[in-house]
Amino acid sequence: MNQPPPRTSRAPSSPRNSLDTNAQLIVDQFLEAAITQHASDVHVEPLSDRVIIRMRIDGRLHVFGQHPLDLLPQIVSRLKVLARLDIAEKRMPQDGRFSINSPEGPRDYRIATVPMLEGEKAVVRVLMQNLAKLDFRRVGYTERNAQLYETLLNKPHGLVLHCGPTGSGKTTALYAAINYLRQDWRNIQTIEDPVEGRLDGVNQAQVNADIGLTFAKLLRGFLRQDCDIILVGEIRDPETAQLAVQASLTGHLVLGTLHTNSAMGAISRLSEMGVPSFFVGTALLGSVSQRLVRRLCKTCRQPYKPSAELQQQYGLRPEHMFYAPGGCNECNNLGFKGRVGIQEVLSFTPDLRDGVCKNISEPELNKLSLQNGFVNMFRDGLGKAVMGHTTIEEVYSAVRADGS
16 A cells, blocks of 8 residues: 655754845845835945945935844845855955846846945945936936037037036936937947946946056057047046047047036146146037036925025025925925936137136136136026025035035
8 A cells, every 4th residue: 555655844944044035135125125216326334233224315325224233244145146246255345236127127236345344335336227318408407508518519529528526427417428429420439437337339348457457548449449439437647638638639529527626627637637738728628517416306395485685695586486395205205306417517618718728727717707608506506496496405515615
């Protein structure tokens, strides 16, 4: 008589397996939440007694969750596996990227790990999507500034620079510029560190300092590849600066970024890197400086009339209104939802170019630019505050370091 097979019972899961499962669930949750809450970065931070997860939403960090410290190695390992990093290496920084399929399509992420006192900290950057739809007006340019910038981009050759600190939207604006310029008959090549997003029909190269592949070395190579347009992700050393100017003077349109506070500051920064004033004045078509400010939630923003003192200070008319944040379910009671750029676009007119070549002072150059209709970043932000896009406090906070 056949005997029934012996009954088997599942072995109890080990604490290690339980930790791994919990870590995977935590990673899945915060990656999904980063998309739904429109976060730009997720921070996995080890403290003395716990792991804290924070998300950067509209430029500010918000706590998403807290977990026992013993989950940290599994959380970081899970992220490393996704990015194909070395899970055994915990003493040195590592960085990589990965993609996850979602109902809306594939989502791209970049991860950077750094050893801290209590363990490894990981920061996950949510990379930009829908790059083909980027244009200047969608990223906050006024119609005036968009037309002025397009005029610069329509020049056959020269140098156009984007200025501002990290996180001010320079890369987004440059990608919008590439979208505007992209044509089948043009050869566009970019040097980036790292590549933030893939642009169809554009040749993109990534810096690799570990093997000596620098901005300058790639740029030298590009000059032998029949380029029409070159994007230099960051001009941060004299060799790259001089090569970029040389390329712009020999028939290429060169776009790049500088870490300066203002559009006018691009002139002195290039000079500090050893580029003679005559070449700066000859090569530079224009420069753009920008910041990102929080956008008011349209559902709950509250209008208010500025005081007579503010009206006089900023040249407002009596009918002008400002807006304050409210709070509703649409914006998670923050009063803000999303961000908007405030910009200044400086076009190098003949008299301004002549002033640069003659090495006149920056205050004198500022006077010349104002005579030619230049609108600085604060005035641009003030206009957006009056239109209800943001608050005057956000604008002031963004530009006060510039003395605008």
